Amino acid sequence: MGFVVTIFSIVCVVVAWLKSRDRAGGSRSWRSRVNAMGWGLLLLPIAWIAMWLFGVNPATVGLLLLSGAVLVMAPVIAADLAAVLLILLGLYGLAAAFAVFKQGRAVAQTAKAVSVSVIPGPAFARGKEVFASAKGVVISGGQGIATAVPRPPRATFPPKGIPVPHPPKATFLQHAYAQKIANLHQMVVPWSGPGVRPSPWYAALTGAGPQGYVPVLLAAFVFLAFGLWLVPRTLLARGALVGRLTSRVQRLSETRTDAVDTAAAELRRVERDLHDGAQARLVALGMSLRAAERLFATSPGAALALVGEAREMSSRALTELRDLVRGIHPPVLADRGLGDAVRALALETPVATKLDIDLPGRLAEPVESAAYFAVAEVLANAAKHAQARMVEIHMLHTGDVLRIAVTDDGIGGADPAMGSGLRGVERRLGTFDGILAVNSPPGGPTIVVIEVPCALLSLKTSSS
Amino acid sequence: MRVVVAEDLFLLRDGLVRLLEAHGFEITEAVGTGPALHRALLTHRPDVAIVDVRLPPSFTDEGLQAALAARRKVPGLPVLVLSQYVEQLYARELLADQAGGVGYLLKDRVFNDDQFVEALRAVARGGTVMDPEVVSKLLVRRARDEPVARLSPREREVLALMAEGRSNSAIAQRLFVTEKAVSKHSTSIFAKLDLAPSDDDNRRVLAVLAYLNA
Numbered sequence: 254m255g256f257v258v259t260i261f262s263i264v265c266v267v268v269a270w271l272k273s274r275d276r277a278g279g280s281r282s283w284r285s286r287v288n289a290m291g292w293g294l295l296l297l298p299i300a301w302i303a304m305w306l307f308g309v310n311p312a313t314v315g316l317l318l319l320s321g322a323v324l325v326m327a328p329v330i331a332a333d334l335a336a337v338l339l340i341l342l343g344l345y346g347l348a349a350a351f352a353v354f355k356q357g358r359a360v361a362q363t364a365k366a367v368s369v370s371v372i373p374g375p376a377f378a379r380g381k382e383v384f385a386s387a388k389g390v391v392i393s394g395g396q397g398i399a400t401a402v403p404r405p406p407r408a409t410f411p412p413k414g415i416p417v418p419h420p421p422k423a424t425f426l427q428h429a430y431a432q433k434i435a436n437l438h439q440m441v442v443p444w445s446g447p448g449v450r451p452s453p454w455y456a457a458l459t460g461a462g463p464q465g466y467v468p469v470l471l472a473a474f475v476f477l478a479f480g481l482w483l484v485p486r487t488l489l490a491r492g493a494l495v496g497r498l499t500s501r502v503q504r505l506s507e508t509r510t511d512a513v514d515t516a517a518a519e520l521r522r523v524e525r526d527l528h529d530g531a532q533a534r535l536v537a538l539g540m541s542l543r544a545a546e547r548l549f550a551t552s553p554g555a556a557l558a559l560v561g562e563a564r565e566m567s568s569r570a571l572t573e574l575r576d577l578v579r580g581i582h583p584p585v586l587a588d589r590g591l592g593d594a595v596r597a598l599a600l601e602t603p604v605a606t607k608l609d610i611d612l613p614g615r616l617a618e619p620v621e622s623a624a625y626f627a628v629a630e631v632l633a634n635a636a637k638h639a640q641a642r643m644v645e646i647h648m649l650h651t652g653d654v655l656r657i658a659v660t661d662d663g664i665g666g667a668d669p670a671m672g673s674g675l676r677g678v679e680r681r682l683g684t685f686d687g688i689l690a691v692n693s694p695p696g697g698p699t700i701v702v703i704e705v706p707c708a709l710l711s712l713k714t715s716s717s
Numbered sequence: 718m719r720v721v722v723a724e725d726l727f728l729l730r731d732g733l734v735r736l737l738e739a740h741g742f743e744i745t746e747a748v749g750t751g752p753a754l755h756r757a758l759l760t761h762r763p764d765v766a767i768v769d770v771r772l773p774p775s776f777t778d779e780g781l782q783a784a785l786a787a788r789r790k791v792p793g794l795p796v797l798v799l800s801q802y803v804e805q806l807y808a809r810e811l812l813a814d815q816a817g818g819v820g821y822l823l824k825d826r827v828f829n830d831d832q833f834v835e836a837l838r839a840v841a842r843g844g845t846v847m848d849p850e851v852v853s854k855l856l857v858r859r860a861r862d863e864p865v866a867r868l869s870p871r872e873r874e875v876l877a878l879m880a881e882g883r884s885n886s887a888i889a890q891r892l893f894v895t896e897k898a899v900s901k902h903s904t905s906i907f908a909k910l911d912l913a914p915s916d917d918d919n920r921r922v923l924a925v926l927a928y929l930n931a
Contacts, residue, residue, distance in 0.1 A: 564828050571825050575802050585804050588771070588778040597806040601854055 258304070258317065262297050265321035269293075269328060292487055293331025296320040299338045306342075332487040339480030346473025353466040512684040515677070519581075526577050534570035538563050586625050590615045591655075594625050595646060602644070604636045604661070610648045613709065616655060620685055620707045624655060627678045627689065631659045631701045634674065639663025639699055650709050655687075657703040665697035718841060721766040722747040723754040723780055724799075725773050733767060733827065740834045751779030758787035758794060765841035769824075770800040770807065781807055793818045797840045800824065803848045812845065817922040820846035820882065839882045845922045846882025853877075865928055867909045875902040880925040 273286045287294070300320040304313040316338075323331050545559035578584065586594035592612040599606035615621070628646065635641040641663035648657045669675035669691050679689045687705030720742045724730040727749075734744050745761045748754050751772045758766055772780040784796045797820035798811060811819045820840040826848065827833050836846045868876065878888045885903065889896040903921075910927045912920045 568825050568828060571801075571823075579802065584771070584802050585778075585806060589806075593806060597804045600805040600809075 258301070261317065261321060262301070265297060265324050266294075269324045272325065272328070290328060291332050292335050292483055293324055293328050295335040296324050296331050296338070299335055299342070303338070303342065332483070333491065336480050336483035336487045339476050339483060341480075343473050343475075343477025343480055346469055346476055350466040350470040350473055353469060357466065508680075508683045508686075511680040515681060515684075523577065523581060526573070530573040530577065531570045534566050534573070538566045538570070541566065582622060583625065586621060591621045591624055592648065594621070595628050595648060598625070598629055598632060599644075599646065602632050602636055604632070604641050605643050606632075607643065607645045608648075609646070612648055612650050612655075614650075615710045616650075616707050617710065620655065620687075620705055623681045623685060623687065624657060624703065624705060627682060627703050628657060628659065630674050630678050631703075634667060634672075635659070635661040635663055635699065639665065639667065639697065641697075641699075650707075653706055653708055655703075655705045655707050659701045659703075661697070661699050663697050663699055664695075665693045665699050666695045667691055667693035667699050667701075718764045718838075719743050719745045719761065720837075721745050721754070721757045721761055721763040723749070723757070723766065723772060723783075724769045725749045725771075729769075729824070736827065736830055737767075737834075737837075740830070742837075750774060751783045754780060755783040755787055758783070758796075759790060762791060762794070765795040765797060765818075765837055767837070768796055768798050770798055778807070781810070785810060788814060788816070792816045793843065795840045795843065796820070797822065797837055797846070799827070803850050805851055805854065808847060808851050812922075812926050815922060815926060817843040817845055817919060821851065822846065822848045823850060836882050839884075843919075843922075844882055845880070845925045847880045847925065849881055852880045865910070868906060872902050872906050872909070875899060876906055876924060876928050879903070879906075879921055880928055 269290060270286065273290050297317075297320055300313070300317040303316055307313050320331075320334070323334055541559050541563040545556040545563065548556035548559065583594055583597075585597045589597075590612070592610045595610065596608060599608055616624070632644060632646075635644050639661050641661035644659060644661045646657065646659050648655070650656070667675070669679060669689065675689065675691065682689055682703065682705060685705050685707065687703065690702045690704075691699070692701075693699035718741075720737055722730060722733050722737070722744060724733060724747070730747050730749065734747055737744060745763050746757045748757050749772070751774070754766075754768060754772065757763075766784065768780045768784045770778050770781045772783070781798060784798060788794050788796065792814065793816040795818035796811070798807070799822055800807075801824055803821060803823055808821050811821055818840055820836055822833070822836060826836070839846050865873070865876075874892065875888055878891060883891065885899045886896050889899045892899070903924075906924055907914075907920050910924055912923050912927075914920075
C-alpha cells in the first residue's frame with residue numbers, strides 16, 4: 254500500500270511540476286516554479302497525514318486521489334483546499350481530545366465510585382494484548398498494527414450506571430479510549446463502513462492514561478493554527494484579489510471608453526482642420542497657378558502677381574500645418590522627450606517659469622504625450638485664468654512613477670469639475686492610471702500635481 | 718563660398734542645391750544623414766552649412782546635434798539650421814556658445830530666396846540670424862526685471878530686427894529712420910546690456926543672446 258501511495262504521490266508532484274512552468278510565467282528557475290505551486294504543495298502531505306491518522310480506508314484513499322487530482326488539474330484551488338483540510342484535521346483533533354478528556358474523567362469517577370462491577374459484554378480485557386468491545390474495534394497494543402472488525406454501534410460504552418467489573422486499569426482505559434475514538438471516527442467518516450481502522454498513532458496517544466488528551470490537543474492546535482494561518486494567504490487572498498480585479502476591470506473599461514472617445518474626437522478635429530485649412534489652401538494654390546499659367550502669354554504682370562499670391566498661400570498652408578502638428582504631437586517632444594519639451598513649452602509661455610526637471614531617460618511615447626499636454630493645459634490656465642506672474646514646474650521620476658507638480662502664484666479658484674480642459678487632461682491621464690490633483694483655494698496659490706505610473710526607458714543615445 | 722547642405726528629402730535637397738548654385742555658391746557636399754553631416758562638416762570645414770534639424774537615421778534632432786557637435790570641435794563654424802518648426806529651446810542651444818555664425822530659420826523662408834541668401838551670407842560672416850517667429854514669440858512674454866527690461870520700446874524693436882540678422886541699413890529701411898539713428902540705438906542697447914565695446918558683430922550676437930534669454 255505504502256508503495257502505491259508513494260508512486261502516486263511522486264507522479265502527481267512531477268506532473269504538477271511540469272505544468273507549473275506556465276503558471277510561473279515560463280520561468281525555468283525552480284524557485285519561481287515552487288512559488289507558482291505555492292501552498293498547494295501541502296495537499297499531498299496532508300493526505301498522507303490523514304491516511305496515517307485514520308488508516309487506509311476508502312475515505313483517506315479518496316482524499317489522496319482528490320489531492321493528487323486537484324494538485325495536477327486545478328492548482329489554483331489546491332492551496333485553498335490545503336487550508337480547509339488542515340482546519341478540518343484540527344477540528345477533528347479538538348473533538349477527539351475533548352472526547353478523550355471526558356471519557357477519562359468519567360472512567361476515573363466510575364473507577365472511584367464502583368469498586369466491584371460486572372462486564373456487560375463478552376471477551377473483554379484479554380490481558381495486555383487485545384482490548385476491544387464486544388462488537389467494536391480491535392487494536393493491537395501499541396505495536397502499530399491495526400486489524401479491522403465490524404463497525405461498532407454508537408457510543409454506548411461504558412454504559413452509565415451499570416456496574417462493571419474491575420479490569421486492569423490501564424487496559425480498561427485504553428479500551429475505553431479506543432472505543433471512543435472508533436465512535437468518533439464513525440461520526441467523522443460515517444461512510445467508511447467496516448474498513449474503519451483507527452490508527453496506531455491515536456492508539457498510542459490515547460493509551461497514555463487520563464492525560465491522553467493532551468498530546469491530541471497539541472496536535473489539533475498545531476493543525477488548526479497552521480490551517481487558520483493559511484486562510485488569509487489563500488482563500489481570503491483570493492477573495493480580495495477577485496474584489497480588486499473586479500474594480501480594476503470596471504476602471505479599465507471606463508478609461509478605455511474615454512480613450513477611444515478622446516482618440517476619435519481628436520481624429521475628427523485633425524480631419525476638420527486639414528479639410529478647412531491646408532487642404533483648402535492647396536486647392537486655392539493650384540487654382541492661382543492655373544490662372545497664372547493662362548495669363549502668362551497675354552499679361553505677364555498679372556501672372557507674376559498671381560504667382561506671388563500663390564507663394565503667400567503656400568506659406569500660410571505651411572503655418573497651419575505646423576500648428577496642427579504641434580497640436581497632435583509637438584516635434585520637440587518626438588525629438589527630445591518630455592523634459593526638453595516642457596522646457597520648450599516654458600519658453601513659449603508668457604508667464605515667467607522656474608523649472609526643476611529630473612528625468613534621466615525617455616518615457617513611453619503615449620505617456621510623454623499625455624503628460625506634455627497636461628502640463629501645457631495647466632500652464633495655459635495659469636497664464637490665462639489665474640493671472641499668474643510666476644509658475645514653478647517640478648518634474649521627477651522615482652519608483653516607476655512620473656510626478657509633476659505645477660505651482661503658480663495666481664488668484665486660484667481653479668476647479669477641474671468646472672472647465673473641460675482639466676477634465677480632459679484627467680481623462681487622458683486616466684488611460685495610464687495617472688491622476689491629476691488640483692489644490693486651488695480662492696486667492697491662490699494653485700498647485701496641480703500629476704502622477705503617472707510608468708517605466709523609465711533606457712537613456713536616449715544621442716547621435717554625434 | 719563653399720557650402721555643405723544636409724537635408725534628407727531629395728526634392729528639398731535638390732531644390733536648395735539649385736537655388737544656391739544659381740546664387741553663385743559652391744556646393745561642397747550635399748548629405749542626407751546626421752553622421753554624414755558631422756563627417757562632412759569636419760572634413761570640408763565649409764564657409765557655411767545648411768542643416769535640417771530632423772535627419773535620419775533616428776529622425777529626431779540629429780541634424781542639430783551633429784551641427785552642435787561639429788561646432789564644439791570647430792568653434793564658430795557657421796551653421797544655418799533649417800526646420801519645419803522653430804523652438805526657442807533649440808535657438809538657445811545654438812546661441813549658447815556665443816561664438817556667432819549661427820542661423821535658425823523656418824524652411825518656408827527659402828521661398829524668399831533673396832532674403833534667404835542674405836541670411837546665409839550673414840551667418841557665414843559670423844552673424845546671428847533668428848527666424849522672425851522666434852523673435853516675435855519673445856514679444857509675447859512679459860518684460861521682467863532683466864537687462865532687456867531697461868530698453869526703450871524703440872530699442873527693443875531695433876534689437877528684435879537685429880536678432881533676425883538684419884544689418885543696420887536694413888533695420889533703418891524697415892523702421893523708416895536713418896542708418897545713423899539705428900547706429901545710435903544699437904550703441905545705447907549695447908550700453909544698457911553691459912556689453913563692452915568690441916567688434917560690432919560679436920556685440921550684436923551677445924545682444925541677441927541677452928534678448929533671447931529674457
